[in-house]
Amino acid sequence: MRLxxxxxxxxxxxxxxxxxxxxxxxxxxxxxNRIIFQVPIRVGTTLLPAGEYIVRHTMEGQDxxxxxxxxxxxxxxxxxxxxLVRLAxxxxxxxxxxxxxxxxxxxxxxxxxxxxxxxxxx
Numbered sequence: 001m002r003l004x005x006x007x008x009x010x011x012x013x014x015x016x017x018x019x020x021x022x023x024x025x026x027x028x029x030x031x032x033n034r035i036i037f038q039v040p041i042r043v044g045t046t047l048l049p050a051g052e053y054i055v056r057h058t059m060e061g062q063d064x065x066x067x068x069x070x071x072x073x074x075x076x077x078x079x080x081x082x083x084l085v086r087l088a089x090x091x092x093x094x095x096x097x098x099x100x101x102x103x104x105x106x107x108x109x110x111x112x113x114x115x116x117x118x119x120x121x122x
Contacts, residue, residue: 029084029120032056033094033113034071041098042107043068044080044122055111057082057120066111066120080108082120090117 036052043066052071057064068078097110111120 029057029116029118030113031058035094035096035111035113037096039106041096042101042105043078046078047105048078049073055113064120066122080122082111082122084118085121087112087117087119090115091119 033055034052035055037048037050039050041048041050048068048070051073053068054071056067056069058067059065064082064084066080066082068080091112091114093112094114095110095112096108098106098108101107109122111122
């Protein structure tokens, strides 16, 4: 009986340690952020007009999804799949990176939000 109790406590301790380590290794991002795009920018297949957006990080199964919703304009929200990439340290400021496409539009390829320890790569 005593051996069973010792084994049970050991198994519980190992499970708690594994959960703690998994949480420590997962990049931490906020569920909701705000960003202002000074010029139109393509997110996924949609060209967003310049303006302020609420950006939500959600999960759809195993996929990380960023949802962009305009603060001032009415319209459908825009979704884009992203990958989280761990940063060496917390981001000091909010930044975005883009590439130009054949239509001379800015295409969002990366978002970093101040205070987060992961960047969103599209």
